[in-house]
Amino acid sequence: MTDRFRLTIAQLNPTLGDLPGNAALAVGAWQQAQAAGAQMLALPARFLSGSPAGDLARNRGFLDDCRRTVEKLAADCANGPAIGIGAPWRVGARVHDAWLVLQGGRVTAQVLRHGGGAVFDPAPISGPFAVDGLRLGCTLGDDALSPEVAETLAETGAEILICPAADPYHRSRHDQRISHMVARVVETGLPLVQLNLTGGQAEWVHDGASFVLDPGGHKRLQLPPFQDAVAHVDFTRGPEGWRAEPGTMAPQPDEWEQDYRAMCMGLGDYMRKSGFSRAVLGLSGGVDSTLVATIAADTLGPENLRAVRLPSVHSSQHSLDDAAEQARRLGIRMDTLPIVGPHQAVTETLADSFAGTTPDLTEENIQSRLRGVLLMALSNKFGELLLTTGNKSEVAVGYSTIYGDMAGGYNPLKDLYKTRVFQTCRWRNENHRDWMRGPMGEVIPPAIIAKPPSAELRPDQTDQDSLPPYEVLDAILEGLIERDESTGALVAQGFDPDTVRRVVRLVRFSEWKRQQAAPGPRLSPRAFGADRHYPLVNAWRDPG
Incomplete structure (x- = not known):
């Protein structure tokens, strides 16, 4: 059994729906992995399709094209490192968010997101898969936020965790990712690779900033945010198990x-x-x-x-x-x-x-x-x-x-x-x-x-x-929008009751405008359009 494993990780910017172009990006990263002597290339979630694909991910023609593109990619990259790549994937009548492992010209493993989602169907937890004798476990997308999937993988023999994501940026999001991933390595005692897309798609901006953690939560590699990058991560096995060797540590800018x-x-x-x-x-x-x-x-x-x-x-x-x-x-x-x-x-x-x-x-x-x-x-x-x-x-x-x-x-x-x-x-x-x-x-x-x-x-x-001073207005809006606070809660914080009620009325009345507004990048945890939708007509009034 191998005592050394080189994994190439690539945070890149796919274009939604450009299956040939995204496959070409994958081939370019695979060639770098091959030149570096890596055993595997890992790409983020939904890399082949681009993200977020919405209901396009359930279109039968698109799913058929995804399968054909994956099969061609496997054939084209048969002689070299394995590839892990995210794509929407149909299994029978169900459509899954999948991370597919390509080796020797074919798909040798398919990891299906356990939690499903708004577009994708849920699936049983997928077990570990083997690459060059090493058993790897994959927590796909939001599956990494819960202990269940990672603990199951550890219990069934996984030696390293890979967490491919298509996670959009918002302020403080990177710190949240690290916190969740530290919890996974503490729970499992396994090293972990968190891998994210880069690039913008309408309201979502994927910020990359991929990283590698050793057991105990020690960061061993950090890629830059908002920038394409390919890195090679060396893992070695010692008396205490697998550990990542130190790599690049790109600084993370302020908010x-x-x-x-x-x-x-x-x-x-x-x-x-x-x-x-x-x-x-x-x-x-x-x-x-x-x-x-x-x-x-x-x-x-x-x-x-x-x-x-x-x-x-x-x-x-x-x-x-x-x-x-x-x-x-x-x-x-x-x-x-x-x-x-x-x-x-x-x-x-x-x-x-x-x-x-x-x-x-x-x-x-x-x-x-x-x-x-x-x-x-x-x-x-x-x-x-x-x-x-x-x-x-x-x-x-x-x-x-x-x-x-x-x-x-x-x-x-x-x-x-x-x-x-x-x-x-x-x-x-x-x-x-x-x-x-x-x-x-x-x-x-x-x-x-x-x-x-x-x-x-x-x-x-x-x-x-026409409006309260912006310092007051913005503080009220942050409570209403980011924290879903009630009128009464905001008044209890010291805001003028009439001002709060007036702002609440303005926000409610303006929903029809927002639903016709141009898209824009999500920066906060709760952005209009991307995260917050209210019915245009509803009779409920906040009693506060």
Whole structure:
């Protein structure tokens, strides 16, 4: 029996549905494993299909293609290391989240996720499988969060645990993964490999950050977050069993950098996987559009971004100047399309219908919708993805105009509260990384960060005319959304009862807008769209 085993692990970025392309990525990693003398290549969960596949994973034609691709991959890689790869897999009439072991030109083991899930059927716990005389156990996806599967594998002879995942990023998620995996190695006394995808898919961003633990929870290898990587892990067997030799220990950035990287990766992969190379956005001189422009410049390169000023009669000169200065600092193209004429034309058209009424939010929304019309026209004409710029605070309370400033294809700030928008701007001014394609230095004018937020849809308007101060609003929203707290619980924490009830009403009433909103990357444990869905019509009222 072998006393040394080399495992190659690969955290890579598959494209959902691109089975030949994802198989080619697997072959490339397999060739590196072969050159390094590894006995096995391990790839993350759902690598072949991409993730999350949703109901595509139950499509019969797609499942047949997955099986054919796996069989071809096994044949093409018959002479060399074994491969473990995740894919949706049909067994009889049931569809499973599977991790398939390929050796000698065929599938020699299939590990089916015990817990099933929203799309996949549950399965009995799969036992260990052998590669070159070593018995390996696999806890697939969420099966690794519970002791049951790992303990069963240890009891049935597994000597090393492999935990392939397709786990999306959110703040503090990496620490949670480590905590769960430490529990598994403490319970089983076995070394463990946790392996995650990289790359963005609509609202999910897979952050990689794969790692290896020895018994006792000692970390022996840590791969970087948000970055493709292939590493070779050597295991040796001694008197106390198998242990991993030390490997690379990539640092893990703080939450501000990880959030920023997730927004950039989410945007870049959404565009690349959708066939877009250029983007357009309205640049108002406010902090939200400024941050979106900076994210887009860092992701796409300044040469692939168009910014548009859309001044109305209420636009301040300082905001127009701030937008121009922002474009100059980033080195992006700036167009100016005034909406004064179109707004006057619409107002005249509606004059008879609106006779005898007082101007109100209706007239303000017309301005926003005219901006959406012009931006969508540029997007359609030039094939540029229109980026929307509403932060999570605004998305939560509906402080945005449907078919207006919500019009577009992707929103990098969808899960970033307003207070975090300000801090992220400060972070970017103080930090630059090699992967950023935008310029170094203070790219966001401090005047934009410092001025009171305003939609500038009427004279002297500020956001706080309609909303509580953002520090208060965001604290209430975090309780309502991230922690599912009741009105009474928030009032007990010291928040003004009328303010809490007003925010609750705004969040409830705005659900219909959110269900029509563009996707955006998940950053928090509870993101709109990805994690939180409320019925559009329901009669329940919080008694608090």
